[in-house]
Amino acid sequence: MLGGRRVGKSTILAGVMETLGNSAALSSHFICEDSTDYKAYSNFSIKKKYRALTSMLDTQKPGTIFMTRGMGDSKIQKYNISIRLSDKPGRLMVDFYDVPGEFTNPQKVEFQSEMLPLISDCDVFIVGIDTPYLMECAESVNNAHNRITDLEVSLQNIIVKGKTDLKMVMLVPLKCEKWLECGDIDKVIEKVKERYGVLLKTLSAYPSMMVSILPIATVGGIRYKQMYPAMIVKRDGIYTGYSCTPEVGSEVVVGDGGRYKIQSPYSVGYDPEAKVDGVTIPNSWYELIPGVGYAPKNCEQTALHILRFLIVKTMLKQQENEKASDGFFGYIRGAMNIFLNWWNGIDYDAFKNLVAELQKEGKIKDSGDGIELYHICNEWKEVEL
Amino acid sequence: MMTVYAQYSFGGYKIFRLAENAVEEVTGLNRLGLPQSGIQLFSHYGIKFICTSDIDGNYILFVNDMPCKEKDDMGRSKTCSMLITSKDKADVPLMRRIAVMIAFELDVFESFFSSLFSIKETLAFNSTDFKAFFDSVCIDASMLSDRLRSTIAIKSNPIIIYTTSDAKTALEPLYNRFEKKNLRKGFLLKWDENTRNIKDNSIERIGFMPLIKKIINKIVTIWKN
Ligand SMILES: Nc1nc2c(ncn2[C@@H]2O[C@H](COP(=O)(O)OP(=O)(O)O)[C@@H](O)[C@H]2O)c(=O)[nH]1
Numbered sequence: 001m002l003g004g005r006r007v008g009k010s011t012i013l014a015g016v017m018e019t020l021g022n023s024a025a026l027s028s029h030f031i032c033e034d035s036t037d038y039k040a041y042s043n044f045s046i047k048k049k050y051r052a053l054t055s056m057l058d059t060q061k062p063g064t065i066f067m068t069r070g071m072g073d074s075k076i077q078k079y080n081i082s083i084r085l086s087d088k089p090g091r092l093m094v095d096f097y098d099v100p101g102e103f104t105n106p107q108k109v110e111f112q113s114e115m116l117p118l119i120s121d122c123d124v125f126i127v128g129i130d131t132p133y134l135m136e137c138a139e140s141v142n143n144a145h146n147r148i149t150d151l152e153v154s155l156q157n158i159i160v161k162g163k164t165d166l167k168m169v170m171l172v173p174l175k176c177e178k179w180l181e182c183g184d185i186d187k188v189i190e191k192v193k194e195r196y197g198v199l200l201k202t203l204s205a206y207p208s209m210m211v212s213i214l215p216i217a218t219v220g221g222i223r224y225k226q227m228y229p230a231m232i233v234k235r236d237g238i239y240t241g242y243s244c245t246p247e248v249g250s251e252v253v254v255g256d257g258g259r260y261k262i263q264s265p266y267s268v269g270y271d272p273e274a275k276v277d278g279v280t281i282p283n284s285w286y287e288l289i290p291g292v293g294y295a296p297k298n299c300e301q302t303a304l305h306i307l308r309f310l311i312v313k314t315m316l317k318q319q320e321n322e323k324a325s326d327g328f329f330g331y332i333r334g335a336m337n338i339f340l341n342w343w344n345g346i347d348y349d350a351f352k353n354l355v356a357e358l359q360k361e362g363k364i365k366d367s368g369d370g371i372e373l374y375h376i377c378n379e380w381k382e383v384e385l
Numbered sequence: 386m387m388t389v390y391a392q393y394s395f396g397g398y399k400i401f402r403l404a405e406n407a408v409e410e411v412t413g414l415n416r417l418g419l420p421q422s423g424i425q426l427f428s429h430y431g432i433k434f435i436c437t438s439d440i441d442g443n444y445i446l447f448v449n450d451m452p453c454k455e456k457d458d459m460g461r462s463k464t465c466s467m468l469i470t471s472k473d474k475a476d477v478p479l480m481r482r483i484a485v486m487i488a489f490e491l492d493v494f495e496s497f498f499s500s501l502f503s504i505k506e507t508l509a510f511n512s513t514d515f516k517a518f519f520d521s522v523c524i525d526a527s528m529l530s531d532r533l534r535s536t537i538a539i540k541s542n543p544i545i546i547y548t549t550s551d552a553k554t555a556l557e558p559l560y561n562r563f564e565k566k567n568l569r570k571g572f573l574l575k576w577d578e579n580t581r582n583i584k585d586n587s588i589e590r591i592g593f594m595p596l597i598k599k600i601i602n603k604i605v606t607i608w609k610n
């Protein structure tokens with residue numbers, strides 16, 4: 001999972017976990033479980049983060065504005081997510097690497113020594129996009145906040161090890177309730193194609209690469225309201241951690257939605273931290289959408305797209321294996337066995353059939369709500385689910 | 386010579402070298418001497434504390450993921466991490482003493498170290514108090530008065546505090562930058578997130594903070610005179 005800082009990457013996964021189980025009301029369905037060792041991660045599970053976000057639906061009042069930005073992670077985390085079928089034994093283990101947005105920057109030492117090995121190891125890349133910044137900010141601000149130029153460079157390090165080594169990049173616009181709600185999501189997609197144009201073109205030129213755009217609403221009932229310059233409350237000249245709006249007649253709104261009168265020893269100043277690579281970044285403020293509440297949209301599609309990808313990649317490997325099986329490429333067979341370890345102890349056919357069924361029923365969406373398969377590689381077209 | 390680095394969030398998490406008069410950011414182009422093993426330690430959870438040497442011959446004292454005062458609405462803190470490193474064997478005894486001090490009273494060190502940062506127009510680090518902490522460990526013998534502390538201080542086995550459910554999960558990722566055989570000989574201690582300390586009843590707290598305060602005051606007095 002890549003993208004800028006605080007754009008909502010970790011929350012994507014939380015949204016997936018909450019919704020995948022409810023998505024596939026067919027003969028059987030998916031059960032998603034998290035077996036991550038959170039002891040290793042200061043106990044901040046993705047579930048906790050998600051609850052903190054969704055709880056704002058209850059704690060905030062209509063008509064007020066607030067911020068939804070909490071503290072970020074400072075280190076790489078590996079989530080061990082398992083997906084199983086409700087009526088079958090065995091679990092498909094999927095490892096998600098969640099990295100701090102800062103690490104997407106190829107100029108950082110963390111990128112060079114810790115990210116490069118991960119990028120060459122992973123099969124699927126989820127790029128989070130902070131939609132309000134994409135839609136409402138100057139190109140330079142959006143570029144810095146969403147780390148677009150950095151992504152262009154860092155994703156060049158994806159290594160495709162042969163024709164059947166399928167890879168997939170998903171661009172996922174987040175916090176886009178405002179545009180989904182009023183039928184303007186196409187404008188978001190248009191803007192993605194414009195601002196991520198270089199990245200999209202470069203990736204599409206890769207062999208065996210799938211590229212898609214998949215906007216999701218992780219909460220539903222919270223929508224972007226407006227940008228304000230990043231201000232912070234000071235006490236005796238020292239910056240506190242409280243973000244606020246600029247003063248209007250000595251009154252400010254702080255991040256949690258409360259209104260405060262600023263008086264000594266407090267004062268308000270520009271947030272010296274609101275800078276990415278020297279570019280000043282404003283804060284995005286949100287409001288409740290009356291009467292909507294918790295209504296995530298298309299979160300489960302992220303997981304369904306990944307599952308379908310895993311099945312197609314397996315099928316391609318199988319085809320390659322069959323072609324080679326009577327020849328003298330015995331070693332390919334060996335490689336194949338390692339690959340199929342994904343499915344060890346799992347009813348692969350049941351998974352495959354369910355995914356095929358979902359595909360037929362149109363439950364894996366490739367269009368609508370702004371979803372788009374931007375680039376379909378030839379290898380993908382060779383197999384039929 | 387010992388060099389101190391910290392990971393702190395100032396417009397995003399960054400690694401800084403903390404010198405007496407300057408806080409400088411470490412970048413790919415300007416590594417400022419940060420060892421490879423340090424980058425690895427700063428980038429992952431799992432190890433709370435480690436004092437050992439890496440395969441490149443750097444002696445390392447690292448404390449991970451210390452909460453700062455600043456909290457978000459969900460009660461989550463900004464965090465910082467610290468690395469002290471040296472290639473000079475002469476520094477090892479002092480580093481070892483500091484390590485024992487910190488390891489047995491991590492919660493105290495966490496609030497001490499994180500409070501040294503402040504944001505005015507830029508990021509500032511109170512190196513005077515930090516240096517006083519070092520000096521106090523040098524000067525004050527009472528800090529290693531009990532048997533356990535003094536024994537561990539003069540040994541050379543790694544001291545490791547891990548946060549994962551089992552030690553293996555925390556240690557394995559380190560094997561590319563630290564010698565496996567050496568790590569395995571370490572004092573392995575388990576971190577307890579609730580008490581923000583190690584899980585070990587045999588260790589008595591000695592409360593090193595009042596001692597440090599005393600020494601800081603002493604230094605200030607000398608300076609005034
Ligand atoms: N309004 C709104 N806030 C969100 C959404 N997703 C995440 N956030 C908030 O944005 C902040 C950053 O999210 P997180 O997933 O931790 O971002 P990451 O740094 O990219 O991993 C958190 O405090 C979330 O509560 C969303 O869909 N809408």
Ligand SMILES: [Mg+2]
Pocket residue numbers: 009010011072073098099100
């Ligand atoms: Mg995150």
